[in-house]
Amino acid sequence: xxxxxxxxxxxxxxxxxxxxxxxxxxxxxxxxxxxxxxxxxxxxxxxxxxxxxxxxxxxxxxxxxxxxxxxxxxxxxxxxxxxxxxxxxxxxxxxxxxxxxxxxxxxxxxxxxxxxxxxxxxxxxxxxxxxxxxxxxxxxxxxxxxxxxxxxxxxxxxxxxxxxxxxxxxxxxxxxxxxxxxxxxxxxxxxxxxxxxxxxxxxxxxxxxxxxxxxxxxxxxxxxxxxxxxxxxxxxxxxxxxxxxxxxxxxxxxxxxxxxxxxxxxxxxxxxxxxxxxxxxxxxxxxxxxxxxxxxxxxxxxxxxxxxxxxxxxxxxxxxxxxxxxxxxxxxxxxxxxxxxxxxxxxxxxxxxxxxxxxxxxxxxxxxxxxxxxxxxxxxxxxxxxxxxxxxxxxxxxxxxxxxxxxxxxxxxxxx
Amino acid sequence: xxxxxxxxxxxxxxxxxxxxxxxxxxxxxxxxxxxxxxxxxxxxxxxxxxxxxxxxxxxxxxxxxxxxxxxxxxxxxxxxxxxxxxxxxxxxxxxxxxxxxxxxxxxxxxxxxxxxxxxxxxxxxxxxxxxxxxxxxxxxxxxxxxxxxxxxxxxxxxxxxxxxxxxxxxxxxxxxxxxxxxxxxxxxxxxxxxxxxxxxxxxxxxxxxxxxxxxxxxxxxxxxxxxxxxxxxxxxxxxxxxxxxxxxxxxxxxxxxxxxxxxxxxxxxxxxxxxxxxxxxxxxxxxxxxxxxxxxxxxxxxxxxxxxxxxxxxxxxxxxxxxxxxxxxxxxxxxxxxxxxxxxxxxxxxxxxxxxxxxxxxxxxxxxxxxxxxxxxxxxxxxxxxxxxxxxxxxxxxxxxxxxxxxxxxxxxx
Numbered sequence: 001x002x003x004x005x006x007x008x009x010x011x012x013x014x015x016x017x018x019x020x021x022x023x024x025x026x027x028x029x030x031x032x033x034x035x036x037x038x039x040x041x042x043x044x045x046x047x048x049x050x051x052x053x054x055x056x057x058x059x060x061x062x063x064x065x066x067x068x069x070x071x072x073x074x075x076x077x078x079x080x081x082x083x084x085x086x087x088x089x090x091x092x093x094x095x096x097x098x099x100x101x102x103x104x105x106x107x108x109x110x111x112x113x114x115x116x117x118x119x120x121x122x123x124x125x126x127x128x129x130x131x132x133x134x135x136x137x138x139x140x141x142x143x144x145x146x147x148x149x150x151x152x153x154x155x156x157x158x159x160x161x162x163x164x165x166x167x168x169x170x171x172x173x174x175x176x177x178x179x180x181x182x183x184x185x186x187x188x189x190x191x192x193x194x195x196x197x198x199x200x201x202x203x204x205x206x207x208x209x210x211x212x213x214x215x216x217x218x219x220x221x222x223x224x225x226x227x228x229x230x231x232x233x234x235x236x237x238x239x240x241x242x243x244x245x246x247x248x249x250x251x252x253x254x255x256x257x258x259x260x261x262x263x264x265x266x267x268x269x270x271x272x273x274x275x276x277x278x279x280x281x282x283x284x285x286x287x288x289x290x291x292x293x294x295x296x297x298x299x300x301x302x303x304x305x306x307x308x309x310x311x312x313x314x315x316x317x318x319x320x321x322x323x324x325x326x327x328x329x330x331x332x333x334x335x336x337x338x339x340x341x342x343x344x345x346x347x348x349x350x351x352x353x354x355x356x357x358x359x360x361x362x363x364x365x366x367x368x369x370x371x372x373x374x375x376x377x378x379x380x381x382x383x384x385x386x387x388x389x390x391x392x393x394x395x396x397x398x399x400x401x402x403x404x405x406x407x408x409x410x411x412x413x414x415x416x
Numbered sequence: 417x418x419x420x421x422x423x424x425x426x427x428x429x430x431x432x433x434x435x436x437x438x439x440x441x442x443x444x445x446x447x448x449x450x451x452x453x454x455x456x457x458x459x460x461x462x463x464x465x466x467x468x469x470x471x472x473x474x475x476x477x478x479x480x481x482x483x484x485x486x487x488x489x490x491x492x493x494x495x496x497x498x499x500x501x502x503x504x505x506x507x508x509x510x511x512x513x514x515x516x517x518x519x520x521x522x523x524x525x526x527x528x529x530x531x532x533x534x535x536x537x538x539x540x541x542x543x544x545x546x547x548x549x550x551x552x553x554x555x556x557x558x559x560x561x562x563x564x565x566x567x568x569x570x571x572x573x574x575x576x577x578x579x580x581x582x583x584x585x586x587x588x589x590x591x592x593x594x595x596x597x598x599x600x601x602x603x604x605x606x607x608x609x610x611x612x613x614x615x616x617x618x619x620x621x622x623x624x625x626x627x628x629x630x631x632x633x634x635x636x637x638x639x640x641x642x643x644x645x646x647x648x649x650x651x652x653x654x655x656x657x658x659x660x661x662x663x664x665x666x667x668x669x670x671x672x673x674x675x676x677x678x679x680x681x682x683x684x685x686x687x688x689x690x691x692x693x694x695x696x697x698x699x700x701x702x703x704x705x706x707x708x709x710x711x712x713x714x715x716x717x718x719x720x721x722x723x724x725x726x727x728x729x730x731x732x733x734x735x736x737x738x739x740x741x742x743x744x745x746x747x748x749x750x751x752x753x754x755x756x757x758x759x760x761x762x763x764x765x766x767x768x769x770x771x772x773x774x775x776x777x778x779x780x781x782x783x784x785x786x787x788x789x790x791x792x793x794x795x796x797x798x799x800x801x802x803x804x805x806x807x808x809x810x811x812x813x814x815x816x817x818x819x820x821x822x823x824x825x826x827x828x829x830x
Contacts, residue, residue, distance in 0.1 A: 025441045026441075026768065027764040027765070027767050027768050028761065028764050028765050028768060066697075067688075067693065070687075070688040071688070071750075071754065073688075074687075074688055074754035074757055074758060075754070075757060076757065077757035077758050077759075077760050077761035078761060079687060079758070094761065094765055095761055096760065096761055096764055120697065122699070123696075123697055123698065123699045126699035127696070127699060127702045130701070130702040130723065130724060131702055133656050133657060133724055134656070134657055134702060134703070134722065136656040137553075137554050137655050137656050137657055139552055236654075237653075237654040238552050238654065239548040239549070239551045239552050240545070240548050240549055240552055269490065270486065270489060270490035270494075270496075271474070271486035271489065271490065271496075272483065272486035272487040272489070272490040273490070276486070277483070277486070280542055281482060281483075281486075281538070282538075283538075284537075284538040284539065284540075284541030284542050284545075285541070285545070286542070286545050287542055287543075287545040287546035287549050288549065307545075307549055308545060309544075309545060309548050338487065338490050338491055341490075341491060341492070341493040342490055342493045343493070344493065345492060345493020345494070345511065345512050345515075346493055346495060348443055348444060348512050349443075349444035349493075349495060349510050349511060349512060349771070350495070350769075351443070352442045352443060352444050352768055352769045352770070353765075353768055353769045353772075354765075354768060355765070
């Protein structure tokens with residue numbers, strides 16, 4: 001029982017790249033506003049600036065106080081949730097379909113006319129400093145931050161919170177400058193889905209964003225990854241040792257990306273996957289183990305990780321690596337089919353959630369520059385063969401590895 | 417079989433209840449077993465056994481070894497898992513409609529686990545790792561500290577995972593005895609949400625679970641003390657933040673005042689709340705909230721936050737000030753309306769996905785037998801008002817000292 005979904009994609013007069021999905025019968029509508037302004041656009045001395053802009057952009061407009069903005073969202077039962085990525089800032093919103101026009105108008109208002117009150121700017125800096133402290137209590141997040149620098153290099157490997165020093169340098173003027181430089185219609189993508197009238201939604205967006213800065217399409221340039229292999233350790237008093245390892249993968253647009261997804265499914269797709277079976281079920285070394293990939297625009301990185309008590313960390317790291325390397329040796333047809341079903345079945349089940357589908361649409365517009373219908377994404381997974389996986393593993397050998405441990409002791413016997 | 421309030425229910429002869437919610441507009445289905453036993457139903461020597469049983473249900477049956485169980489889940493592309501709480505254990509899978517019967521059969525087979533002894537020691541290692549992981553989490557540690565100190569000598573005080581000592585000492589025979597005692601049809605509910613016909617579900621359940629043998633009911637629970645007082649603190653040097661909480665008695669999960677309690681919590685410490693504007697947006701703490709934590713016979717209103725250790729006093733005072741203002745002046749109709757609007761959207765969102773509906777229904781099915789419909793939940797909020805909040809605050813006062821919880825690197829309060 002497949003649903004009918006109709007896709008639309010065009011550049012609006014105001015300059016915004018617009019994509020929409022008609023999803024009849026849904027109970028909610030979802031809206032993703034993406035602005036080409038991310039961590040890579042920050043000055044090296046002002047790391048964390050993009051996040052401060054995102055945190056303060058809804059704290060007042062030309063005609064509304066910070067509380068007025070929040071109350072206006074609450075009046076339609078909607079919420080705008082933001083996040084800063086490497087190369088873009090995204091504001092997501094879910095609402096009842098009848099309120100979509102108001103949600104668009106509110107987003108236009110906060111994006112176009114933020115007043116950045118000094119008092120909320122000062123608090124945003126204080127809260128970001130506190131979040132840095134909070135990260136020290138979150139070993140998984142801290143380990144991710146540590147490995148990112150070596151996985152991606154100094155530009156793509158930035159963390160959204162910056163450092164205490166760089167946060168301390170940021171002024172309200174820096175916030176205003178960053179917004180003026182990077183926030184305009186020509187640098188925006190808006191994706192919408194739900195039981196909507198697409199032309200009416202496009203008209204509303206055009207009306208609310210007309211004249212928002214430069215309407216000329218800006219585009220986003222891909223930035224090369226600077227990968228630094230090696231084994232690194234940071235000491236921290238913890239009950240468990242956290243182990244992360246990564247190696248280069250392929251971009252979301254690469255023709256081998258579906259192959260990589262299936263290969264990841266075999267490695268870490270469910271409880272029957274290789275890592276869960278070998279590291280947890282057969283050896284009882286861990287509670288958490290997993291593998292995943294990340295995609296800066298135009299690049300890809302593969303990750304594997306686990307946490308275990310210190311006495312078992314060498315064996316855990318060795319087993320992780322053995323399983324990654326064993327992929328090239330003995331993948332079975334049964335594993336391949338299971339991994340493919342794992343991906344395609346979840347497309348159907350999770351596809352019941354409107355905001356999840358709109359998130360996928362937004363990702364497709366960002367990476368591929370066009371909507372990719374569910375049938376197309378499903379077909380490319382179903383087409384993957386064992387030879388494709390073997391070919392992928394042969395052409396992308398795990399010959400360089402970046403390893404980061406965080407905990408009471410470094411790895412002693414590990415050789416990447 | 418009966419239909420009530422949009423839900424369909426049926427009980428097999430052996431006592432297994434089945435609750436179905438039809439969601440005709442979706443293309444998936446969520447199914448699972450609610451087992452009405454959790455950490456509070458354990459004895460001290462078996463602390464952590466409910467959670468251990470949950471792990472062992474994935475380890476083998478008369479029909480399947482652990483590898484086959486996990487392969488069968490993954491062959492459907494199921495989104496599946498299980499969890500154990502203080503009062504219940506839940507197993508579930510979210511699959512395509514055509515896989516409903518396979519999913520129910522697999523979950524039902526796990527409910528007939530053999531608790532294989534050859535897997536027992538290995539799984540014990542996994543659980544000891546889970547305990548170590550939990551010990552690195554300030555949030556988990558303060559949750560456990562709170563229960564340990566507020567309900568001393570009561571079974572609600574024991575951590576769901578057990579302790580390193582209790583899990584190390586646990587024997588496979590004790591585990592099997594607990595499992596045999598609690599996993600029987602009279603103590604379980606099969607819940608299905610999605611694009612399914614109730615009759616189809618009943619027929620599947622009859623075929624697969626109809627021969628399960630009934631057994632004696634779970635022992636009655638003893639209610640814990642309702643008073644919440646005193647200062648309860650712990651010091652753990654390796655954390656950088658201080659967790660600070662103040663607690664007051666609140667309606668239990670079965671009490672009719674619970675919805676107004678949730679409304680109060682939302683206005684006090686939810687999104688766009690008094691805590692947000694007066695505590696977060698003044699830079700005192702990045703994370704502060706209020707919520708009602710409830711069990712079948714007791715509840716607590718918890719105001720809590722995480723901040724830098726030297727701001728602990730400021731955070732506690734700020735939370736108490738906001739609570740005092742709320743008690744003195746009540747809430748406004750605008751604040752109540754904002755919560756109604758938010759809930760309307762979140763209920764619409766919940767209604768899109770069988771998995772979300774499944775998760776939302778569990779507690780009400782456990783406590784009341786049947787959940788409320790979206791319309792019934794909205795109707796309760798429509799009736800809520802500033803006057804209802806005043807009445808709530810008179811029934812559930814938050815004006816005294818309450819109980820104070822503190823955990824972090826600082827030995828505070830002195």
